[in-house]
Amino acid sequence: xxxxxxxxxxxxxxxxxxxxxxxxxxxxxAVALRAEAGHGFSSSDWAALKxxxxxxxxxAVISVALAVPVARALARxxxxxxxxxxxxxxxxxILPVIVAILGLLQVFxxxxxxxxxxxxxxxSPIRIYGLHGVVLAHVFFNLPLxxxxxxxxxxxxxxxxxxxxxxxxxxGWSLFRLIELxxxxxxxxxxxxxxxxxxxxxxxxxxxxxxxxxxxxxxxAIYQAFTYxxxxxxxxxxxxxxxxxxxxxxxxxxxxxxxxxFGAGLDRAIQRxxxxxxxxxxxxxxxxxxxxxxxxxxxxxSGISGLFELPVIVLKSALISIGVASASTVILLLLALPMxxxxxxxxxxxxxxxxxxxxxxxxxxxxxxxxxIIRPWANPSDLALPVTALVNxxxxxxxxxxILVPAARETVSRHGRLALSLNMEGWVFFTRVLIPRxxxxxxxxxxxxxxxxxxxxxxxxxxxxxxxxxxxLQIYRLMGAYKxxxxxxxxxxxxxxxxxxxxxxxxxxxxxxxx
Amino acid sequence: xxxxxTCTISNGAFHLQADLSxxxxxxVAVIGPSGAGKSxxxxxxxxxxxxxxxxxxxxxxxxxxxxxxxxxxxxLFQDGNLFPxxxxxxxxxxxxxxxxxLSHTEQDQxxxxxxxxxxxxxxxxxxxELSGGQQSRVALARVLVQHRDLLLLDEPFAALGPALKxxxxxxxxxxxxxxxxxxxxxxxxxxxxxxxxxxxILVADGRAHPPAETEDLLDNPPPALRQYLG
Numbered sequence: 001x002x003x004x005x006x007x008x009x010x011x012x013x014x015x016x017x018x019x020x021x022x023x024x025x026x027x028x029x030a031v032a033l034r035a036e037a038g039h040g041f042s043s044s045d046w047a048a049l050k051x052x053x054x055x056x057x058x059x060a061v062i063s064v065a066l067a068v069p070v071a072r073a074l075a076r077x078x079x080x081x082x083x084x085x086x087x088x089x090x091x092x093x094i095l096p097v098i099v100a101i102l103g104l105l106q107v108f109x110x111x112x113x114x115x116x117x118x119x120x121x122x123x124s125p126i127r128i129y130g131l132h133g134v135v136l137a138h139v140f141f142n143l144p145l146x147x148x149x150x151x152x153x154x155x156x157x158x159x160x161x162x163x164x165x166x167x168x169x170x171x172g173w174s175l176f177r178l179i180e181l182x183x184x185x186x187x188x189x190x191x192x193x194x195x196x197x198x199x200x201x202x203x204x205x206x207x208x209x210x211x212x213x214x215x216x217x218x219x220x221a222i223y224q225a226f227t228y229x230x231x232x233x234x235x236x237x238x239x240x241x242x243x244x245x246x247x248x249x250x251x252x253x254x255x256x257x258x259x260x261x262f263g264a265g266l267d268r269a270i271q272r273x274x275x276x277x278x279x280x281x282x283x284x285x286x287x288x289x290x291x292x293x294x295x296x297x298x299x300x301x302s303g304i305s306g307l308f309e310l311p312v313i314v315l316k317s318a319l320i321s322i323g324v325a326s327a328s329t330v331i332l333l334l335l336a337l338p339m340x341x342x343x344x345x346x347x348x349x350x351x352x353x354x355x356x357x358x359x360x361x362x363x364x365x366x367x368x369x370x371x372x373i374i375r376p377w378a379n380p381s382d383l384a385l386p387v388t389a390l391v392n393x394x395x396x397x398x399x400x401x402x403i404l405v406p407a408a409r410e411t412v413s414r415h416g417r418l419a420l421s422l423n424m425e426g427w428v429f430f431t432r433v434l435i436p437r438x439x440x441x442x443x444x445x446x447x448x449x450x451x452x453x454x455x456x457x458x459x460x461x462x463x464x465x466x467x468x469x470x471x472x473l474q475i476y477r478l479m480g481a482y483k484x485x486x487x488x489x490x491x492x493x494x495x496x497x498x499x500x501x502x503x504x505x506x507x508x509x510x511x512x513x514x515x
Numbered sequence: 516x517x518x519x520x521t522c523t524i525s526n527g528a529f530h531l532q533a534d535l536s537x538x539x540x541x542x543v544a545v546i547g548p549s550g551a552g553k554s555x556x557x558x559x560x561x562x563x564x565x566x567x568x569x570x571x572x573x574x575x576x577x578x579x580x581x582x583x584x585x586x587x588x589x590x591l592f593q594d595g596n597l598f599p600x601x602x603x604x605x606x607x608x609x610x611x612x613x614x615x616x617l618s619h620t621e622q623d624q625x626x627x628x629x630x631x632x633x634x635x636x637x638x639x640x641x642x643x644e645l646s647g648g649q650q651s652r653v654a655l656a657r658v659l660v661q662h663r664d665l666l667l668l669d670e671p672f673a674a675l676g677p678a679l680k681x682x683x684x685x686x687x688x689x690x691x692x693x694x695x696x697x698x699x700x701x702x703x704x705x706x707x708x709x710x711x712x713x714x715x716i717l718v719a720d721g722r723a724h725p726p727a728e729t730e731d732l733l734d735n736p737p738p739a740l741r742q743y744l745g
Binding site for chain 2: 415425
């Protein structure tokens, strides 16, 4: 009928959503069928579960507790470089974990900068490995995220409310209680839940800074069950536990958080009349900036010398990584664009749900499932690279849809009628209107997907044999072999490649794009 | 002849009855109070809105079940009549082919249409590089190449100044006369209706009335219209 006429069909999107659901649910089913409940939960499994929960709670609480004063300072201070700093807070999202870890080791490690100073004064060096190291790395990654989430809460408080409070002479504690506390009570549960959920699936951090019976996450235990014991039943059992945890946490996070608006509008400072204490604000901002910038500078400084004499094997793995990231980006767009179009033309619960399924599953769980499915047919390590590209795409899908769906809705509602009246439908509408109109968002989503895939150290560790490796895996292997110079050079290369890929795609999308 | 045969157009709880016909080649204004359903009427004729009862015919052809792009109708909306990422030429070309891919003769048609609306040499510009009036001209050039029997205007020139709006309406009247196009235009301004239409459809109190002489209607308005005109 005429009213339901839409310029683009939702069938390809529904098909893409079915593929995604089949991939995620299919691998989960494979895991569940293979899990050996009778096998029992050993004491080391319980330890992994306890450690996973402990580190995730600590990481979430510390990140959010530190983020509140930082966000408050950023919300009420204007200073040169403020918008740059806020943009930088988005960077950890695309920063390869292994790069950040090398930077953190350089600063906080046993032979790092801080330890050097301590030793100089006769104290003993810091030990970074273990629970506190894992939490430190998680705070490094999630303090910026928490700050952005909370800053958004502050920005959303109408300025009239601050004006009214100023008129009534509210300041300090009374202003905090009147306006800011209710806002925080609304925002903080979501922020805590999101970070808790992210830290539950921590693999690369636990792999490099944790380890040992007392600092193993479930994700890491899955990997160990695979690589050390090749105990598929145990890996599957752990995966099932991990799945229950992540699904519950993702559900809580989705319920409690209202979703971060990616980027826009956060660089506006609110006008306020309650002075506050500039010195305290300045201290918080400087501390946060130093905490974020120091490890990154360390990567650059320690990597430069190694960068010019990288072993051939590192360069080879860099090429492999670029290939995997490109393939992953293409797969992501092939799935996400039709899905975004389908959701834009009418409400498709199924498409939307399978779009966020990726949040509930962890990469290693999907990896385990794929391994179980592939093994009877082929040698899984032969498929290491395609599987990595595919899983990376599935993991990036929820973020890509958050970026693409609003743009697709806007395009359909603004141009749908005109297109229909000109008989532009289906493929023609898709290629002539939807894609050109969504180019900035497509570029941004592709940039995120490419950078995420470039820096991913997860599934590839499960599948790869010694012959092949992506760049992050190669860096990890170099670290394991104590070739720190080459590892640092590789990390700098990885950092540059990830940022370059993101920048190219994001810029490319916005190049000559008309509003 | 455009015929709305005992139509009921529904928009949520709002219902509009229409039982009327418009002669081919005629120019008809659609007037009435705000919110009476003038745009709704045009949207139903163009196929953007489902009708819950009745049928719409053009020259004995039943349009009721046809998709908007398959009807012999071109429509200009209040805004968004051009794709901002396409040039003027490309926007006009869409009137010939939804894909915008044209043969040489068709490209000549596009150039001729741009020339006809006074935009010769500006085909390579994008909408953002054109003034509001020029953007309206591009949309009219597209209507020209579309060769549709009916043209529906839902106040596409509302954002233009009075002089420019009058100029555009004159151009529309000229083009419609040249091509024998049947014109239906929503109007808030009695002057616009007097300017280019002989007949007018009054939409008020849930009914679209059959066309009456524009002058008579405006000079001796029924109560609903009188209240609106003030």
